[in-house]
Amino acid sequence: MTFLVLLLVALILLWTPWRIGYPKEVLAPWVNWAGRRGRDWLALLAIFSLLVPLGLLLWGVQSLFYGLLTLILHVALLLLCVGRHDPLGRMIQDCHAAWQRGDHAAAGLIAEQQLGVVPADETETLPVAVQSRLVAVTLQDYFVPAFWYLLLGPLGAVAWRLLWLAAQRPTLPAARPAAMLAHALEWIPARLLGLSLALVGHFEITLRTLRDLAGDWDLPGGELASRCARAALSGSTVELAAAEQQNDILIETRQLMIRALLTWAVIIAFLSMLG
Template identity: 45%
Template sequence: MSFLVLLLVVLILRFTPWRTGFPLDLVTGWSKALSPRCQHWHPLLALTALLSPLLLLWLLDGLLTGFVYGLFTLLLHVLVLLLCVGRSDPLGNLFDELRQALLRNDHQAASLLAERDFGLTTENPQELRSALQGHMLWETAHGYFIPLFWYLLLGPLGALGYRLLQRGQGFSWPAADWSARLCHALEWLPVRMLGLSFALVGRFEQALSVIRDYLGNWDQAASQVVTRIGRAALGQPETAGTAALDQARQLLLRALLIWVVMWALISLV
């Protein structure tokens, strides 16, 4: 059933207005509402409160199992995965304004937009294109690939657990440190699997060389791992127009296709 869920979510994201997932960002809303109420709680207690929706999901998933031939379970899994995908649409319209500036060769406007929208500060057009590539790679990794990885491995509990931790680390409250640590642990394996996918669809030897450097490295931030491997798989970013962004987008789409095909084959076994 997981492959059917994946297929339905991809179709919804691609062909409906829900390109950024479920219209209501319930995961962020839960974290935002909880954080001020837990300011004086013990970190483990605050973390337990953050992850408490997992218990409700587990109970609901168990109750719906086998009901109406699994249709309600299918709908529940699709809904949870839509709640867990990223909200920025990095493969869609996130970079539209920047693309327009780059197509006009207006590097000053592009730099200002990159700083305003993404917090990226660069010195020259080459740095700007490289930074934008890295931002697209990481936004797509934590927005799509990592939740997908944990859904395929642990079901909806895995995807929702990661997204709760990822959102929980963004607030100043007792659970932030524990959320960041656990989030880092959950990102370690999928970002390296994604890096291997980049190697298969990009510059294999260059990407594999970077992957080897990170295989035994626990402390490196997942965003830096994805960015470095992705850049190695892409090579030097193009200097004309939006070519650098287009290269990164194509790399990510090919990597996503590999994941879908591999899971389809596993589902058939």
């Protein structure tokens, strides 16, 4: 059933208006409320208490209507864990269109206001900064929830989303421990994503990049994935080409991430057939 759930969620994201999951961040009000019920780890435990009724609900609908309710509930919970950015669709369209027509000031303003992206230094062009954001969001919105769903079921995916939402709210007492656990939960998926990028891009150089970075515990998963993506596209981990010479870098990166997703889909389908 796991592959069927992932397939249904993918079809919903692809062919329905719910490209970003539910229209609202359903879990956000709970995180905002429960994240203040104590200090640090106690607040985080309060956030995680939502998993108890969800687990009881999953247990209660087992075998009802030949498992149809379980399937629907799994799909609904996994949709809760999808981010609201649509990184493989509309997320970068406005910024890319402005950059393509030569309006770099507008592109920079759009990137800052809509994506929260500002080039780190003069050597980093805006498309490269947006590229890093695109890869990191794809990891956090798609790869990490799918990984923990495969490993721990819908509760694992929901736990990741709760952690990520709490980590994005620095005023919450639970923000610091949530950020620590979120970093730990994305550690393995980030490296698996890097491996899939090697399979669909420049294999040797991407694999060498991954091997050099894989043991660094403190490196954020999004940063590791973005370096692997640059290596997969350009074959270079150091030199960043001028933006004028790489106007299509964002489109190429989006296509690269789609191929990486399809690689995961094929592997999961094969494992499902093996039982």
